[in-house]
Amino acid sequence: MTVMPDPASFRARVLALVERIPAGRVMTYGQLATLAGAPGAARQVGFIMSGLAGTDLPWQRVINAQGAVSTDRLGFGDIQRGLLTAEGVTFGASGRCDLGRLQWWPDEQTDAQASLF
DNA sequence: CTTTTGACTTATT
């Protein structure tokens, strides 16, 4: 069961975005905060994520701006990397992936269709 | 209302 607070809340907007991240792609905390309407609230996004583990949401696809997972100190960094690796995301020896290639933006799903407007 | 807290980010050594 997923957490569904007020649709108007910052949290709900973040969760809605997380749910749309395609497999094998990632988003950063700051990016989510900005798209949810609160630039700079990256830390708050992280706090929201703390409740996502164990839900249906693809929480593993949210990483930090360095292209690395921020869950090592929580004890399940290896689990998160494992899930992402299973989706095709590759991590270098430094524990970071190629953000420039894997970071996903919501409008990416539309390409030629966007020009209809 | 004020204070505290973080799965963050950026700039600066």
Place this chain on the structure above:
DNA sequence: AAATAAGCCAAAA
């Protein structure tokens, strides 16, 4: 490249 410091903002208490 790695470690520090300071800034940042939404919730909960």
